[in-house]
Amino acid sequence: MFKSIMAWVDERLPITEVIKSQAIEYPTPKNLNYWWNFGSLALMVLIIQLVSGIFLAMHYKPDAKLAFDAVEHIMRDVNWGWLLRYMHATGATFFFIAVYIHILRGMYYGSHRSPREILWWIGVIIFFLLMATAFMGYVLPWGQMSFWGAAVITNLMSAIPVIGEDLVVWVWGGFSVGDPTLNRFFALHFLLPFVVIGAVGVHVWALHAVHSNNPEGIDLEHKDTIPFHPYYTIKDLYGMGVFLILFCVFVFFAPNFFLEPDNYIQADPMKTPAHIVPEWYFLPFYAILRSIDFLGQMSKLVGVIAMGAAIAILFVLPFLDRSPVRSFRYRPISSKLFWIFVVDCFVLGWVGYNPADAVVLGSLPIVYVGRAATAVYFSYFFLLWFITVFKIERPLPVPKSL
Amino acid sequence: MKLLRIIQAALCVLLLLPFSVGVSLASSGGPALPQQSWGFHGPFGQFDTAALKRGAQVVVEVCLACHSLKYIKFDQLKQVGFTEMEVNALASTAGKNRKDALLSAMDADAAKESFGIVPPDLSLMTKARKGYENYLYGILTGYLKDEDKAAVDRALEDDTVSDAEVKELAMLLSMDPHHPDKIREVARRIKSGDNFNKFFPGNFFAMPAPLAADGQVTYRDGTHGSIAQMSHDAVTFLAWAAEPTMADRKSAGIKVILYLIVLTVMLYAVKRRIWARIHH
Ligand code: HEM
Numbered sequence: 001m002f003k004s005i006m007a008w009v010d011e012r013l014p015i016t017e018v019i020k021s022q023a024i025e026y027p028t029p030k031n032l033n034y035w036w037n038f039g040s041l042a043l044m045v046l047i048i049q050l051v052s053g054i055f056l057a058m059h060y061k062p063d064a065k066l067a068f069d070a071v072e073h074i075m076r077d078v079n080w081g082w083l084l085r086y087m088h089a090t091g092a093t094f095f096f097i098a099v100y101i102h103i104l105r106g107m108y109y110g111s112h113r114s115p116r117e118i119l120w121w122i123g124v125i126i127f128f129l130l131m132a133t134a135f136m137g138y139v140l141p142w143g144q145m146s147f148w149g150a151a152v153i154t155n156l157m158s159a160i161p162v163i164g165e166d167l168v169v170w171v172w173g174g175f176s177v178g179d180p181t182l183n184r185f186f187a188l189h190f191l192l193p194f195v196v197i198g199a200v201g202v203h204v205w206a207l208h209a210v211h212s213n214n215p216e217g218i219d220l221e222h223k224d225t226i227p228f229h230p231y232y233t234i235k236d237l238y239g240m241g242v243f244l245i246l247f248c249v250f251v252f253f254a255p256n257f258f259l260e261p262d263n264y265i266q267a268d269p270m271k272t273p274a275h276i277v278p279e280w281y282f283l284p285f286y287a288i289l290r291s292i293d294f295l296g297q298m299s300k301l302v303g304v305i306a307m308g309a310a311i312a313i314l315f316v317l318p319f320l321d322r323s324p325v326r327s328f329r330y331r332p333i334s335s336k337l338f339w340i341f342v343v344d345c346f347v348l349g350w351v352g353y354n355p356a357d358a359v360v361l362g363s364l365p366i367v368y369v370g371r372a373a374t375a376v377y378f379s380y381f382f383l384l385w386f387i388t389v390f391k392i393e394r395p396l397p398v399p400k401s402l
Numbered sequence: 403m404k405l406l407r408i409i410q411a412a413l414c415v416l417l418l419l420p421f422s423v424g425v426s427l428a429s430s431g432g433p434a435l436p437q438q439s440w441g442f443h444g445p446f447g448q449f450d451t452a453a454l455k456r457g458a459q460v461v462v463e464v465c466l467a468c469h470s471l472k473y474i475k476f477d478q479l480k481q482v483g484f485t486e487m488e489v490n491a492l493a494s495t496a497g498k499n500r501k502d503a504l505l506s507a508m509d510a511d512a513a514k515e516s517f518g519i520v521p522p523d524l525s526l527m528t529k530a531r532k533g534y535e536n537y538l539y540g541i542l543t544g545y546l547k548d549e550d551k552a553a554v555d556r557a558l559e560d561d562t563v564s565d566a567e568v569k570e571l572a573m574l575l576s577m578d579p580h581h582p583d584k585i586r587e588v589a590r591r592i593k594s595g596d597n598f599n600k601f602f603p604g605n606f607f608a609m610p611a612p613l614a615a616d617g618q619v620t621y622r623d624g625t626h627g628s629i630a631q632m633s634h635d636a637v638t639f640l641a642w643a644a645e646p647t648m649a650d651r652k653s654a655g656i657k658v659i660l661y662l663i664v665l666t667v668m669l670y671a672v673k674r675r676i677w678a679r680i681h682h
Contacts, residue, residue, distance in 0.1 A: 072473055072525075072526070075645070075647065076646060076647065082645075082647045082650075082651060083651070083654070231676060231677065234672055234673045234677075235673055235677075237669050237673075238669040238670050238672075238673045241665055241669050241670075242666055244662050245659060245662045245663060245666060248655065248658050248662060249659065251655070252445075252652060252654065252656075252658065252659065253444075253652065255651075256529060261530050261531050261534070264526045264530035264644075265522075265526075265530050274603070
């Protein structure tokens with residue numbers, strides 16, 4: 001019965017064929033390590049966000065007078081509402097954990113190199129969309145940090161010459177962040193995840209056209225591949241189990257760990273919080289923005305450009321790296337630069353978390369740390385290009401096959 | 403043996419969380435917050451019913467004079483263990499009935515007139531300040547004792563505060579002795595009657611000590627109402643009010659995580675079996 005229905009369908013839409021070739025027999029390198037789990041983990045969190053978000057939207061009210069109370073209504077009165085909200089808020093954090101590891105994995109093993117540039121670019125676009133989505137989502141509970149975070153970040157657009165000031169008013173829908181801003185952010189926060197879904201579809205399409213890279217960074221012969229199912233279906237499921245345990249520890253036992261106390265105070269346009277901090281996943285970029293403070297009038301504009309460039313530079317990464325070898329396993333200098341870069345991202349995050357006028361290690365103004373760390377951040381990309389284009393780095397011998 | 407390592411790591415996270423969450427991110431300056439033990443912290447911590455009932459009494463009899471808890475209705479107090487009769491009695495001490503929310507009798511205009519500011523709603527207060535419960539406890543217990551106030555007055559008697567007196571006051575007020583001018587200024591404000599609190603950022607604010615006298619609240623269960631006891635109970639109740647669903651959350655969490663651990667162990671076993679076919 002089922003067989004004959006499937007046969008009827010397959011004649012018209014080859015579902016069985018696609019599943020077989022793309023999810024079951026799909027040849028996958030046999031040497032992928034656990035860093036390759038984070039793509040499927042990101043997809044899992046995306047689904048968690050979509051499902052919890054849609055249920056939240058059924059009880060939420062995008063109105064400056066009602067939003068804060070609506071979130072408390074969800075937390076207190078809606079059945080399992082606290083679970084929805086804590087899953088969604090913690091989900092944003094775990095989304096970024098998965099995506100950051102996923103991106104760093106690609107940078108380390110050279111997954112952005114030819115022929116995977118388009119695959120990589122779509123990934124960077126997804127990352128941009130994700131940041132926009134998370135930023136607008138954080139505004140929705142309409143707490144103090146929601147409001148003032150939105151005010152600080154949207155205000156950055158005023159640095160754009162000529163049109164900046166008008167642009168900000170247009171985005172706000174008024175002369176300050178207010179009810180119209182909240183309304184449109186809700187509309188966009190609802191929409192963008194579905195754009196992300198579309199982009200993820202293209203991302204996977206591009207992946208299946210060029211196939212996975214692997215820790216050796218070499219092109220594999222057919223004998224070194226294994227079918228996706230059951231090998232990677234089970235490995236991904238196991239990874240999801242571990243990731244979900246960690247996720248649930250936070251959802252159930254420390255759900256406010258990543259939330260700012262100030263966001264449990266309703267937004268008050270008359271009262272600026274002592275210390276405005278963005279969500280942790282924006283902190284490195286926020287630190288880069290603030291560390292450009294020595295150019296007088298131009299500081300703000302250059303800061304915004306630097307912040308944008310910090311992400312946009314990922315687009316050109318495939319062309320900066322000129323080494324004949326993809327994987328950093330065989331690249332002694334690049335791999336060291338990479339780990340310096342990773343540590344530097346944490347330093348930037350720490351700088352971003354602290355007040356701009358903080359003084360550290362006795363008497364060192366933290367902006368100096370921020371400027372140095374910003375320089376290190378961009379130097380990574382420059383040095384990667386430099387040592388490969390002038391063949392300063394001598395790669396170790398690379399195996400021809402596994 | 404990766405599995406063992408992962409389980410170990412997960413357990414460590416589970417065990418360390420209650421501590422790490424309790425660590426207050428004390429803002430720069432200011433004395434360290436008192437580190438009280440809160441039985442409801444940690445994955446297995448639940449509220450102590452007796453403490454909740456006492457705390458509800460303190461909050462209704464004292465704090466409600468100025469503050470509201472707009473997200474809580476008297477009726478909900480049944481959830482912390484009150485009977486319907488007790489709820490009615492408690493509501494009537496506040497001039498309300500059990501269907502009402504815990505709203506202060508003082509309206510916003512009257513509050514502004516008396517204090518220059520509307521006292522903030524307390525329903526979310528334990529979640530809305532860095533330091534959480536310990537900060538609230540600090541606020542309630544961080545006022546000067548009568549003998550400390552007397553010492554401040556004594557220091558100001560001859561209208562000048564000597565360097566020796568500055569040192570003494572610095573100890574008393576938990577302030578940095580390297581800023582004598584600031585200490586002198588603070589001493590003058592204390593003498594003029596401003597509300598000094600060790601733990602409030604900036605030290606002065608509009609709330610007069612709400613729990614100022616030993617035995618201010620006569621507990622129905624006979625517990626002696628010391629300031630520390632009343633403060634601890636009030637904060638416990640406010641922590642419940644900030645998240646009445648906490649008990650559900652933790653009991654669900656334990657089941658979910660146990661389930662996930664069993665599932666993940668099984669998935670790992672299957673994974674090992676399947677991957678055993680591959681020869682590296
Ligand atoms: C790309 C995936 C998504 C990310 C990264 C994301 C992120 C966020 C964040 C950070 C918040 C603030 C959480 C808080 O502090 O309470 C939020 C709130 C919210 N999101 Fe999302 N979200 C995503 C998808 C969705 C979807 C698909 C919907 C609905 C269709 C949705 C609906 C909502 C609603 C109604 C709120 C306000 C309630 C609340 O604050 O808990 N989200 N989101």
